[in-house]
Each structure stands twice: as C-alpha cells, then as structure tokens.
Amino acid sequence: MSQAFDALCDYLRRSSGLVMEQSKKYLVESRVMPIVRREKLSGLDELVLILQKNQSPKLAKDVIEAMTINETYFFRDKSPFDQFRNVMLPAMIAKRQNEKRLRIWSAAASTGQEAYSLAMILDENAARMPGWKIEILGTDLSDQVLDKARKGIYSQFEVQRGLPTPMLLRNFNQIGDSWQISEAMRSKVQFRQMNLLADYTALGRFDIIFCRNVLIYFDAARKMDILGRMTRVLAPDGFLTLGASESLIGLKTDLVGHPEHRGIFMRNGAPVPASSENKFAPRAAPAPSPAPATLPTSFAASAMQAARMRTAG
Structure with missing residues (x-):
C-alpha cells in the first residue's frame, strides 16, 4: 500500500x-x-x-x-466578502468610472458558492453601477463540481451555511427540499473547467481575483508559479484575495499585501487606495454566523413561512 x-x-x-x-x-x-x-x-x-x-x-x-478538495459554502469566512464590498468594490468603481467594466475571477470555484456570493453583493450595489458590464468567471479542475455550480441547486444544509434567510428568499427558488439560485443570478456567472497548472493568458485580464484555500495544497515552487501567472493576468491596480491561512511568506512574487487589510494583495508598486469610511452597506442585514447544525428544521420552517408570506403578499 x-x-x-x-x-x-x-x-x-x-x-x-x-x-x-x-x-x-x-x-x-x-x-x-x-x-x-x-x-x-x-x-x-x-x-x-x-x-x-x-x-x-x-x-x-x-x-x-x-x-480534489471541494469544501466551500456561501460567504465562507465572511471577512473577504466584507473586504470585497467595502474596500475592493468601491476602489474599482472609482477607478473604472470611464470604461464601466469589471472582471472578477473565482479560481478553484468548486460548486459555485463563492462566485454566487460575489454576484449577490454586486446585485446589492447595482444602483451604484448603472450601465456597467460585469463579468464573473468561476473555474475549477473538476467538471463534476462545475456541473453543480452551473445548475445552482443546493441542499437545505448548503444554503443555511453562511447564507442569510433574506438573501435566500430574494435570490433562490425552492425545489422540493432543495434551493436553486435564480436564473437571473446564474446568468451573471460563467463557469469553465481549468487546471491551475495551465496557461491563463486566454482568460484575459481581471480586476479582482479570488484564489482562496487552494494554494495550501501545492508546494512552494507550484505556489510561486501559480501566483506569478495570476499576477500577469491581474490588472496593474487590481486585487488578489487569498485564504485566511495563506500568505506570501517565503515566496518570491511580484505581489505585496495591502497595508490595512489582511488577505488582500496587489501588484508591487500599485497605488494603495484610500480607506473608505463611507462603506457600501448591503440592503439586507449583515450575514449572521452559520446556523447551528442542530437547527435545520427551524431554519427551513422560517424560510418557507417567509416564502409563503411573500407569495401571499
């Protein structure tokens, strides 16, 4: 053995x-x-x-x-999504006012929760971005998980992990015991199969790249290779987000950490955006901690009751 x-x-x-x-x-x-x-x-x-x-x-x-490790859930770790909403997105809106275009890459997207979480935040801020062309690309090595991501169907357990009930009811339709993200939201994200060891140049340039909780499975040489190629497709003033347990320590790259926000990286020499005190707030209440695994029944009951009230109204 x-x-x-x-x-x-x-x-x-x-x-x-x-x-x-x-x-x-x-x-x-x-x-x-x-x-x-x-x-x-x-x-x-x-x-x-x-x-x-x-x-x-x-x-x-x-x-x-x-x-391949495919563990993921909606708004996983919360902090990167708060940073997307309050730091990266305001900076990009200010910088891209003329071209009104934003491209985001969710690398190692697994079953799609990360990409759809970003899409929901962008939908909340649609009024601040009229006329913008927004592209979200999710890639993964596994065709199996990408097929699930494209369908956007998740179990009750999957949607209760990190997804607030108001967001669930606004963006999902119930199908039996499962929930499918709306067609409008699915249309905002494209998924394609890709090996992170392959060439990225055909993907084009991105303003924001999320590559979280995947580099920990590579050795140092592979990490530097992947980060080097990601840097080449990252806009000069763009942002790269890594996982909470990932860093650039001991790696030779052309990236530097944001001086105020852990987990955000930029090209070496890129201007640091000013901190935004007037943060973008979501329409719904902030996401609570994932519901305890012992309460799936009450979660489903409250969600379905709210759904019936919404339908009746």
Missing part, C-alpha cells in the same frame, strides 16, 4: 499539482478505493499502473476529481 500510495501521490502532483502528505492516506481509502472497487481492479497497485501508462483518460479524470 505504501509504494502504491507514494506512486499515486507522485501522479497527482505531476498531473494536478496536488501535494499529499503521509497523514492523508485516509483520503485514499475514502475517495480512491471506491473507484478501485467500481472498476473491479485488484487494488491500488493496478489503478496506479493504469494511470502511469495513461490507459484510461476517464479513469484518470475520476481519480483527480475524487482527490
């Missing part, structure tokens, strides 16, 4: 950049072994041999998707 595990880790590193430590062996059992059993293979050794010989591109794709 150990040799096969090492060989699988080497394959994943070369094909997707994913770095797995010995402590992650349990992921093989929970994510890859079901594929071994489904394909009626003799074991992990046979699977690795097929991957190394490139005998089944579909099987290789299934393995990579199974090992």
Whole structure:
C-alpha cells in the first residue's frame, strides 16, 4: 500500500499539482478505493499502473476529481466578502468610472458558492453601477463540481451555511427540499473547467481575483508559479484575495499585501487606495454566523413561512 500510495501521490502532483502528505492516506481509502472497487481492479497497485501508462483518460479524470478538495459554502469566512464590498468594490468603481467594466475571477470555484456570493453583493450595489458590464468567471479542475455550480441547486444544509434567510428568499427558488439560485443570478456567472497548472493568458485580464484555500495544497515552487501567472493576468491596480491561512511568506512574487487589510494583495508598486469610511452597506442585514447544525428544521420552517408570506403578499 505504501509504494502504491507514494506512486499515486507522485501522479497527482505531476498531473494536478496536488501535494499529499503521509497523514492523508485516509483520503485514499475514502475517495480512491471506491473507484478501485467500481472498476473491479485488484487494488491500488493496478489503478496506479493504469494511470502511469495513461490507459484510461476517464479513469484518470475520476481519480483527480475524487482527490480534489471541494469544501466551500456561501460567504465562507465572511471577512473577504466584507473586504470585497467595502474596500475592493468601491476602489474599482472609482477607478473604472470611464470604461464601466469589471472582471472578477473565482479560481478553484468548486460548486459555485463563492462566485454566487460575489454576484449577490454586486446585485446589492447595482444602483451604484448603472450601465456597467460585469463579468464573473468561476473555474475549477473538476467538471463534476462545475456541473453543480452551473445548475445552482443546493441542499437545505448548503444554503443555511453562511447564507442569510433574506438573501435566500430574494435570490433562490425552492425545489422540493432543495434551493436553486435564480436564473437571473446564474446568468451573471460563467463557469469553465481549468487546471491551475495551465496557461491563463486566454482568460484575459481581471480586476479582482479570488484564489482562496487552494494554494495550501501545492508546494512552494507550484505556489510561486501559480501566483506569478495570476499576477500577469491581474490588472496593474487590481486585487488578489487569498485564504485566511495563506500568505506570501517565503515566496518570491511580484505581489505585496495591502497595508490595512489582511488577505488582500496587489501588484508591487500599485497605488494603495484610500480607506473608505463611507462603506457600501448591503440592503439586507449583515450575514449572521452559520446556523447551528442542530437547527435545520427551524431554519427551513422560517424560510418557507417567509416564502409563503411573500407569495401571499
């Protein structure tokens, strides 16, 4: 098992950049072994041999998707979205008044919650941006999660994680026990498959890039490579947001941290926007902490009751 595990880790590193430590062996059992059993293979050794010989591109794709971390939820970690609303967006509105165009990239978008969270904030501020052309692109390595992102259908548990009830009722339609984000909101986001190890130049230039909670799975060399290529497609006065546990410490890049806002990075030499005291406030109340997992029933009841009241009105 150990040799096969090492060989699988080497394959994943070369094909997707994913770095797995010995402590992650349990992921093989929970994510890859079901594929071994489904394909009626003799074991992990046979699977690795097929991957190394490139005998089944579909099987290789299934393995990579199974090992990709896809944990996400609406307004995850809250702070980056507050910074988007109160720091990055006001700065971009001021800078782009002439061209009235804004391009945002949600890298490693997973099932779409991050991209749709940004879209909802932009919708709240639509009155401040009349006539603007706004593009939001979400990319991910996994076609499976992107298919879910395009459909925009989420379970009750998924929508209650970080999404305030007023936002849910304003932007989602209930379908049985699930909730689908409105067609109007889905039309604001485009999703496409892309490996972060690939070339980004065809994507064009972005004003804001969200690349959160993904670099932690790469080694230092891969991190610098990815950040270097992201910097080249970032506007000279644009912003890059990383995850709460990610930093540039020990990495050689052309990026510098915002002096006032942790987690925001800019091109080295880019002008620092003045802090905005007149912050953009959402129409709805600020997002509360995610509802406790012990209260899904009351959440659903209050949401459906509010939905019936809205329909009756």
